Amino acid sequence: TALVYLDKKFTYKELDEITDILAKNLVKNGFKKNSVGGVLIPRCEYMVICALGILKAGGGYLPLDPSYPPERLNLMVKDSGAEILITTDDLNGIIDDSFEGKRLFTREITSLENCDVALPEIDSENLFVMLYTSGSTGLPKGVMLVHRNITTLCDWARRYYEIDQTTRSSAYASYGFDANIFDTYPVLSAGGTLYIIDEGIRLDLIALQKYFNENKITHSLITTQVGRQFALMEGTETLKHLTVGGEKLVPFDPPPYNFYNAYGPTEATVLITIKKVDKKYKDVPIG
Numbered sequence: 001t002a003l004v005y006l007d008k009k010f011t012y013k014e015l016d017e018i019t020d021i022l023a024k025n026l027v028k029n030g031f032k033k034n035s036v037g038g039v040l041i042p043r044c045e046y047m048v049i050c051a052l053g054i055l056k057a058g059g060g061y062l063p064l065d066p067s068y069p070p071e072r073l074n075l076m077v078k079d080s081g082a083e084i085l086i087t088t089d090d091l092n093g094i095i096d097d098s099f100e101g102k103r104l105f106t107r108e109i110t111s112l113e114n115c116d117v118a119l120p121e122i123d124s125e126n127l128f129v130m131l132y133t134s135g136s137t138g139l140p141k142g143v144m145l146v147h148r149n150i151t152t153l154c155d156w157a158r159r160y161y162e163i164d165q166t167t168r169s170s171a172y173a174s175y176g177f178d179a180n181i182f183d184t185y186p187v188l189s190a191g192g193t194l195y196i197i198d199e200g201i202r203l204d205l206i207a208l209q210k211y212f213n214e215n216k217i218t219h220s221l222i223t224t225q226v227g228r229q230f231a232l233m234e235g236t237e238t239l240k241h242l243t244v245g246g247e248k249l250v251p252f253d254p255p256p257y258n259f260y261n262a263y264g265p266t267e268a269t270v271l272i273t274i275k276k277v278d279k280k281y282k283d284v285p286i287g
Contacts, residue, residue, distance in 0.1 A: 002188060004215070005045040005196040012191070015052070022053030022109055024117040029102060031084055033058035033120050034127045038082040039175075040064040040073065040091050043199045046106045047175050048184060050086045051129075053109075058120035059083075060127030060144070065176035070094050072132075076140055080130050124148035131178055133266050149269040150185055157186035160274075161219060161241050167192030168238075169219040170212070172202065178266040179221055179245065187219065205230055213237045221262075224249050231255040245271070249284045261286050 003010040010018070031037065037054040039061055041047065047063075054061040062080050064073050073094055077085065083101045087094075092103065128147050132140040157163060169187040171194055173179035187194050195215055201207040208230065212220070216238040222230060227244035230236075232252065242255070245262040254277045263286040264272040273287035 001193045003045060003048055003194050003196070005043075006198060008045050010045065015049070018109065019049055019052040019056055020119070021112050021114050022049065023056035023119055024115050025112045026053065026057040026059070026084065027119065028115050028117050029084075031057050031059060035059040035084075036062050036080045036082045036127070036130050038062045038064055038077050038080070038085040038087075038095075040066060040085060040087040040094065041106060041175075042066060042088065042091070043175065043196060044106075045196060046086075046109070047171070047180070047196060048188075048194065049109065050106070051184070054086075055122070055128065056119055058122060058126065060129050062130040063175040063180065065174050066091050066094065067174070068176065072140055074098070076132050076142075079132075079140070079142055122147060124151065129181065131266050132176070143266045145181075145266075145269055150181060153182065153269050153271070154186045154189045157182065158190050161186070163187055163190045163192060163219065165191040167219055168215060168217050169194055170217050170221075171196045172220060172222050178264075178270045179223075182221055182243075182270045205233060209233055209236055212239060221245065223247075224261075228252060231259055243274070249277075251281050251284055253280045254278065263287070 001009050002012040002015045037059050039050040051061045062082055074096055077095055077099055085095055086104045088106050124147050126147050127144055128150050129145050131143045163186050167187050169192060171183040173183055201211055218238060218240045221243040224244040224247045239257050241258045243260040243262050249261045259277045260274050261277050261284050262271050262274040264270050275285040275287035
């Protein structure tokens with residue numbers, strides 16, 4: 001199993017096939033190498049499917065979190081030069097008519113035909129993802145990460161966290177946040193299983209812990225305050241590695257599993273410093 005969301009499961013073979021078909025249809029419809037594809041969807045299995053489809057088509061994906069203000073989302077789509085938007089019927093109206101690119105709905109993906117189209121060769125300098133930070137001026141600032149950046153992150157993460165085929169990792173971060181890259185690609189590039197956390201339990205720590213235990217989650221990254229609260233709970237059974245990042249960590253006695261304090265700006269590909277919290281520090285280091 002590669003991917004799990006609620007009661008939906010995809011094997012690596014199934015995930016490979018559906019993303020191949022999506023990629024071929026994108027190329028057939030004129031999507032070119034290093035183009036940007038916007039993805040405006042709720043939390044679901046298509047967070048991974050759409051991203052991989054765009055990547056296989058040679059493009060970079062632009063994750064659009066529907067909780068952001070419409071003005072910000074429209075600015076991101078325009079500024080990025082996105083040529084396609086993958087969305088749902090419910091969210092389609094958020095992006096206004098100034099976007100002249102093609103729109104594809106997630107409900108259409110499973111019925112796409114497997115057309116006979118060659119997919120492009122991908123090199124290390126190919127665009128991987130377009131992320132937007134708040135920017136020092138208050139305007140969203142686009143950050144372009146290439147395959148080389150993500151490959152390096154995955155290679156390090158697999159070694160540092162001992163990620164392999166037995167790993168069960170949670171996708172907790174918001175889709176438009178750089179931590180989603182850390183959630184997604186190290187585990188999928190190692191043959192493990194990615195569990196997308198449903199919006200309904202992300203802030204319900206009792207329900208989250210129950211989900212972790214029932215699905216035998218081994219690895220997770222959670223925003224600092226929520227992650228600290230989670231680590232204070234007793235009864236987490238299978239978790240081996242919990243990482244927090246995003247803001248200053250208030251000192252506390254670490255849990256019985258490995259707990260890490262991390263930091264990194266989006267421009268430096270998610271993480272650049274990390275420290276295992278092995279005791280209660282007066283001022284918790286970030287490495």
